[in-house]
Each structure stands twice: as C-alpha cells, then as structure tokens.
Amino acid sequence: MTTVEEGSYEKFLPEGIPSSQMPFWESLRAHDIRVQRCDRCGTYRYHPKDACPSCQSRKATWAPLSGRGTIYTYTVVRRAPSAAYASDLPYALVHATMDEGFRMAAGVAELNINDLRIGMPVRIVYDDVTPNWTLFRFTST
Amino acid sequence: MGELHEAAVAGIYQSEQGDLSTRDQAEVWWEAAEGACRDAGIELADIDGLVGNGPAGIGLRSHMPGAGLAEQLGHPLRFHAKSETGAGSPLAGLNLAAHAVTQGLADAVVIVNAVAGAGEGYTSSDRDTSVAAMAKLSGPYEYVYGTTRVADYAVFAMRHFYEFGTSSAQLAEVAVAQRHHATLHPLSVTGRRGDITIDDVLESPMIADPLHLYDCCIINQGAGAMIVTKATQVASLGRHAAVVLLGYGEGHSHLDPNSMPSMTDCPAAKLAADTAFGMAAVRRDEIDVAGLADHFTIGVILGLEDAGFCGPGEGGSFVEGGGIGLDGHLPINTSGGHLSFSHAGFCGIFTAIEVVEQLRHEGGERQVDGARVGFVTATGGAQQAHAAAVLARA
Numbered sequence: 001m002t003t004v005e006e007g008s009y010e011k012f013l014p015e016g017i018p019s020s021q022m023p024f025w026e027s028l029r030a031h032d033i034r035v036q037r038c039d040r041c042g043t044y045r046y047h048p049k050d051a052c053p054s055c056q057s058r059k060a061t062w063a064p065l066s067g068r069g070t071i072y073t074y075t076v077v078r079r080a081p082s083a084a085y086a087s088d089l090p091y092a093l094v095h096a097t098m099d100e101g102f103r104m105a106a107g108v109a110e111l112n113i114n115d116l117r118i119g120m121p122v123r124i125v126y127d128d129v130t131p132n133w134t135l136f137r138f139t140s141t
Numbered sequence: 142m143g144e145l146h147e148a149a150v151a152g153i154y155q156s157e158q159g160d161l162s163t164r165d166q167a168e169v170w171w172e173a174a175e176g177a178c179r180d181a182g183i184e185l186a187d188i189d190g191l192v193g194n195g196p197a198g199i200g201l202r203s204h205m206p207g208a209g210l211a212e213q214l215g216h217p218l219r220f221h222a223k224s225e226t227g228a229g230s231p232l233a234g235l236n237l238a239a240h241a242v243t244q245g246l247a248d249a250v251v252i253v254n255a256v257a258g259a260g261e262g263y264t265s266s267d268r269d270t271s272v273a274a275m276a277k278l279s280g281p282y283e284y285v286y287g288t289t290r291v292a293d294y295a296v297f298a299m300r301h302f303y304e305f306g307t308s309s310a311q312l313a314e315v316a317v318a319q320r321h322h323a324t325l326h327p328l329s330v331t332g333r334r335g336d337i338t339i340d341d342v343l344e345s346p347m348i349a350d351p352l353h354l355y356d357c358c359i360i361n362q363g364a365g366a367m368i369v370t371k372a373t374q375v376a377s378l379g380r381h382a383a384v385v386l387l388g389y390g391e392g393h394s395h396l397d398p399n400s401m402p403s404m405t406d407c408p409a410a411k412l413a414a415d416t417a418f419g420m421a422a423v424r425r426d427e428i429d430v431a432g433l434a435d436h437f438t439i440g441v442i443l444g445l446e447d448a449g450f451c452g453p454g455e456g457g458s459f460v461e462g463g464g465i466g467l468d469g470h471l472p473i474n475t476s477g478g479h480l481s482f483s484h485a486g487f488c489g490i491f492t493a494i495e496v497v498e499q500l501r502h503e504g505g506e507r508q509v510d511g512a513r514v515g516f517v518t519a520t521g522g523a524q525q526a527h528a529a530a531v532l533a534r535a
C-alpha cells in the first residue's frame with residue numbers, strides 16, 4: 001500500500017488519543033497488532049479502556065492477536081463524510097468478531113464489496129497511511 | 142416532598158423548522174422560551190429554573206447558562222441542571238425539571254433546544270458540514286475508516302436483517318407512515334413535499350447499505366421549548382389538560398458500537414423503558430400514542446423491541462401494513478419525527494412535544510382519538526444513551 005507524506009493525507013487521522021492508548025497505534029505501526037488484555041481476568045479491552053468492563057481492574061497487558069475473525073456485520077458507504085473519502089466510494093466498513101471473542105471495526109482491503117457476507121472469515125492487514133500512522137483493514141482469508 | 146407525577150408539562154412551543162441560518166441562535170431561543178410561556182399562560186419573568194442550555198453566550202461564561210439567563214430575567218434563578226445525552230438531553234431534562242418542581246426547587250422550569258445561525262459542526266444547516274461533523278461522533282478508532290452516522294446505524298440494520306429477516310420494505314414502512322404524519326403538521330420540514338410510497342423509499346439513493354436516503358433523518362435547524370410547573374397550576378390556569386410525567390428511566394450504554402454486547406438489542410434501552418413503565422405502573426398495551434427515537438428507520442424497529450411493544454426481531458412485522466400510522470395498532474411519531482418533522486440539535490424535544498400535544502387532544506388532523514397515555518424515548522448517539530418516559534393526561 002502506498003504511503004503518503006503526513007501533510008498530504010486528507011482523510012481523518014486519530015486525534016486526541018491519550019498516551020495510555022498509544023500502544024495500540026504503535027502496535028499497528030509495527031505491524032504487530034496488540035490489544036489490552038486484563039491482567040486480572042483475561043478480558044480483552046477494545047477500544048482501549050482505563051478499566052476492565054468485567055472486573056474493573058486498571059491493569060492490562062498489550063497482548064498479541066491472531067488477527068483473524070469473522071464478519072459480525074458490515075455496511076457499504078455510498079455517501080462519504082468528506083471529499084477525501086469520496087474518491088473511495090463505494091467502500092465497506094466491517095465489524096468483525098475476532099477469534100479472541102471481541103469485536104473490531106475497520107475498512108477493508110483487496111476485498112470485493114459484493115463478496116461481503118456476515119459470517120465470512122477475515123484477517124487483519126496493515127495500511128501505512130502516513131509516516132506516523134498505520135491503520136488496519138480486513139481482507140479475506 | 143412531592144411525587145414525580147405532580148409535575149406537568151405546562152407549556153410547549155415549536156418555531157419554524159428548516160434553514161434558520163440567517164437568524165441568531167439567541168433570538169430563536171428567546172422566541173421558543175417566550176412561546177412556551179405564552180402557551181402555559183405565564184410570563185418570562187415567572188421562569189425560575191433552567192434545564193439545559195440558555196441563549197448562546199460568548200466564551201467560557203456560556204458554561205454557566207443559569208447565570209446567563211438570570212441576568213436577563215432580572216432575578217436570580219433558583220435551579221439549573223443539564224443532562225449530557227445528546228438528542229436525549231431534553232427528555233432527560235424533563236425528568237430533571239419535574240424533580241425540581243416537585244421538590245420545591247423551582248416553580249417554572251424552561252427547557253429549550255434552539256439551533257440557528259451559521260452553525261458549526263452538526264448544528265450547521267449545510268448538509269456537507271453537518272455530515273462531516275457527525276462522522277467524527279464515532280471516535281478515532283472508527284472515523285479514520287470513513288464512518289458516518291448513517292453507517293453507524295446501517296451496521297445495526299444489516300445485523301437485524303441477518304438475524305431476523307427484517308427487510309428494506311419493512312424499514313420503508315416507518316418512513317412512509319411518518320412522512321404521512323408530517324403532511325398533517327404545518328411546521329414539519331418535509332410535509333409540503335407530500336406523501337411517499339414504499340417504492341419511493343426503496344428507489345431513493347442508497348446511503349449506507351441497507352439504509353436508503355429516506356431511511357435517514359433530515360438535517361435542519363429549528364427550536365422547541367417546554368415549561369414544567371406543578372400539575373395543579375396547569376389545572377388552575379385551565380388553558381390545557383395537564384400532561385404529567387408518570388414514569389421515567391434512563392439507560393447509558395456505550396461510547397462505541399464495538400462495546401455493545403449485541404447490535405440488535407440494547408440492554409440499556411430496555412432498562413430505560415422498564416424503569417419508566419415500572420414507575421408509572423402502566424402496561425405496554427395501555428399506551429395510546431408513542432414517540433420513539435428515529436434518527437433512522439431502524440431506530441424505530443429497535444425501539445419497539447427494546448421497549449417491549451413486541452418481541453425481539455418482531456419490529457419489522459409490527460410496522461407493516463401501517464402498524465404505526467394514525468389508525469395502526471400503535472401510532473408512532475405522529476408529527477413525522479426526526480425523519481420528517483425536525484432533527485434540529487437536541488431533537489428529542491420535538492418527539493416529546495408531539496406526544497404532549499396528542500395527550501392534550503390538540504393534534505388537529507393528526508389527533509389519535511382519546512389518547513390518554515403516551516410513551517416517549519430519546520436516544521443519544523448510536524444507541525449510546527437512552528431515556529424513556531411515560532406521560533399521561535391528568
């Protein structure tokens with residue numbers, strides 16, 4: 001995938017991410033996705049959270065993921081939020097249930113939107129959109 | 142100390158709805174507040190409590206809306222409170238106002254939602270500006286992928302279709318019924334465009350699969366206001382039937398859809414409804430008219446199921462064949478709702494005002510015969526925060 005200079009990327013980049021959540025974004029940048037996992041009860045936390053929804057422990061480890069899951073739901077966007085996204089239309093947004101048991105949402109890569117089905121297996125790939133920011137996307141397995 | 146149902150909606154007002162970009166927000170705020178006072182039969186000077194926002198101030202001072210209003214009313218306000226639940230704020234505000242009145246903290250509380258002027262972000266009358274601002278409501282973990290508020294609800298609908306066989310034609314029934322209601326309301330944004338058919342909805346542009354353009358709320362500006370006093374005061378003034386708050390509940394759920402245990406049912410919405418019905422000691426089948434949060438057609442179907450008017454997955458068949466029309470088994474959003482009446486700002490106020498008009502028997506051509514008990518929900522964000530109320534004609 002093509003990387004562009006920071007200044008010329010016109011889609012939305014993450015803003016206001018607290019330092020406590022940066023390990024997630026750094027893991028994407030390293031192409032080694034990691035998600036908080038509760039040190040006390042093992043529950044995964046995504047999006048990152050201060051406290052575990054199961055046991056309220058504030059302690060967690062950034063745990064690696066299989067990167068595999070199945071589509072829980074999806075949509076195909078045909079009206080973009082801004083001009084920068086309009087050139088991609090139509091594009092898909094997928095919510096997948098990861099093999100570890102929680103959901104993650106992302107766009108897709110190298111996947112025909114007409115082939116999308118709930119229940120379809122997907123895996124994570126990385127998209128280095130700028131020198132500082134990497135996103136993940138879902139593609140078919 | 143009084144019971145909740147000793148408080149009543151005494152006054153209501155709705156301004157013109159549409160493009161108010163050439164008007165000043167504060168001017169529209171005052172128009173709405175004054176209109177609700179006139180409807181209640183009181184003066185602006187009688188207001189001694191404020192819930193929510195006052196007329197827009199400048200800078201940090203505007204974060205003290207009670208003080209900002211008090212200096213213009215010429216006397217100290219006795220009460221201010223605010224609920225941060227987005228579109229649901231005014232319905233949550235009705236509960237706060239009712240508590241203030243029944244606890245002796247205020248005698249006349251005003252709640253105003255006013256959106257006008259050039260507007261920034263989602264209060265803009267400009268569709269592109271508003272859509273872009275609402276895209277970021279989903280937060281950075283999702284908006285980087287180009288989410289929109291439509292897409293946020295589209296994924297709920299897609300999953301509902303998958304689990305229960307709900308169809309686009311069933312969603313369209315909601316849009317068709319509510320557009321018809323809007324044609325009977327002189328202030329509605331879309332009413333003058335006339336009725337639409339199920340085919341019109343299905344043939345309207347797809348915005349985010351499976352939601353078509355007519356499955357989506359409108360984008361507009363406008364104002365609405367309510368005055369809350371003791372029910373005995375409404376009765377003694379004799380201008381309208383008092384509409385009292387019989388029961389109220391909230392359910393705060395999640396910031397991001399990723400954190401929802403399920404996208405087809407929402408425990409927080411059920412909690413809000415169950416709390417309201419329980420407090421009111423009213424059964425679902427006693428509800429004559431309802432206003433359900435309808436940012437998108439799927440919202441009404443989810444709302445019917447979560448509030449217990451039908452079982453899980455039965456919302457689609459509930460709305461079929463005019464089920465939520467004026468002659469249906471449960472008339473819903475009889476002004477046209479956010480889909481067709483108004484979706485300005487904290488738009489839950491319009492949903493509540495319509496149910497109040499119905500319970501007063503002031504609905505004109507839209508009147509549901511003999512309506513005595515109503516149910517209202519308001520939802521902030523993508524199923525994030527829920528408020529539910531049972532209202533009754535005293």
Ligand SMILES: [Zn+2]
Binds near residue numbers: 056
């Ligand atoms: Zn835990």
